[in-house]
Amino acid sequence: MTKLLVATMAVALALTGCSTASRDDAAHGKPLVVTTFTVLADIAANVAGDRLAVESITKSGAEIHGYEPTPGDVRRAAGAALVVKNGLGLDAWFDRFTDDLHAPHVVASDGITPIPIASDAYAGKPNPHAWMSPLNVVVYADNLAAAFTRIDPAGAAVFRANAEAYKQRLRAVAHDLVDSLHALPANERALVTCEGAFSYLTRDAGLAERYIWPVNAEQQAVPRQVAATIDFVRTERVPAVFCESTVSDKAMRRVAAASGARFGGILYVDSLSRADGPVPTYLDLIRHDSRTIVAGLTGKAVQ
Ligand SMILES: [Zn+2]
Numbered sequence: 001m002t003k004l005l006v007a008t009m010a011v012a013l014a015l016t017g018c019s020t021a022s023r024d025d026a027a028h029g030k031p032l033v034v035t036t037f038t039v040l041a042d043i044a045a046n047v048a049g050d051r052l053a054v055e056s057i058t059k060s061g062a063e064i065h066g067y068e069p070t071p072g073d074v075r076r077a078a079g080a081a082l083v084v085k086n087g088l089g090l091d092a093w094f095d096r097f098t099d100d101l102h103a104p105h106v107v108a109s110d111g112i113t114p115i116p117i118a119s120d121a122y123a124g125k126p127n128p129h130a131w132m133s134p135l136n137v138v139v140y141a142d143n144l145a146a147a148f149t150r151i152d153p154a155g156a157a158v159f160r161a162n163a164e165a166y167k168q169r170l171r172a173v174a175h176d177l178v179d180s181l182h183a184l185p186a187n188e189r190a191l192v193t194c195e196g197a198f199s200y201l202t203r204d205a206g207l208a209e210r211y212i213w214p215v216n217a218e219q220q221a222v223p224r225q226v227a228a229t230i231d232f233v234r235t236e237r238v239p240a241v242f243c244e245s246t247v248s249d250k251a252m253r254r255v256a257a258a259s260g261a262r263f264g265g266i267l268y269v270d271s272l273s274r275a276d277g278p279v280p281t282y283l284d285l286i287r288h289d290s291r292t293i294v295a296g297l298t299g300k301a302v303q
Helices: 002-016 018-027 038-048 071-078 092-101 134-151 153-182 199-205 223-235 250-259 282-298
Strands: 032-035 053-056 082-085 105-107 190-195 208-213 240-244 262-267
Touching (some): 032 071, 038 082, 038 282, 082 092, 105 134, 153 282
């Protein structure tokens, strides 16, 4: 009877997937770490290893810039040992809750050098998408290891070792990214996207950057922004344009139709895919985007 019960529970656990499993971890005494979005949860889980349970407040595919936390989110954060935020204005929607709850928190991007947003209402504010440079995520990993050590001092050596191993993989992905994008011919070295989320990536890879709107917000793709993007694509003869997974690609498809550029595909920035999708982890996200950009701009499929 007991054996059967254990076997049934094992099957049930195997079927429920990772977010339920991590809730189960938390229920079994692992300190709970909540992050504001899925990309940050994956980075944090790499540093935490199996000592901490890590969960994201927003689900995969969610719009994260203007997210409104639910009462359930706030309850989850209240029960957390640590809240991990990106900072740089990305997840300011969570500040008043963490302030009210006095939940311990860490800003993962602390210490990186922000790139200011170039245009429109956000001009001069830091571009929040610092994780789109894997070398910035090296800084995130160090910040997370230090924060995890504060809530679980006995795990200090494990967090340090996990962070070092992850940083090696980040540096390898950063190197491959720059390598593959550097190989593009001069007339294909421009990245045109819906949101201005690629400033860190285009800086690392030496590409020109152009976007329809600077930050996902209510006022997206106003006619003036669409017209300016069409102008740029025509003038620079950019072969392909792209859009991100968490927003509608309608405006960019208009840009493609009006300019004669290819629609090069969907890029991931603000969210991972689900576990069975194309980018279940942050490292997959960078590899997927770099392959999609090269394939789109050159018109050739890339392995
Ligand atoms: Zn974004």
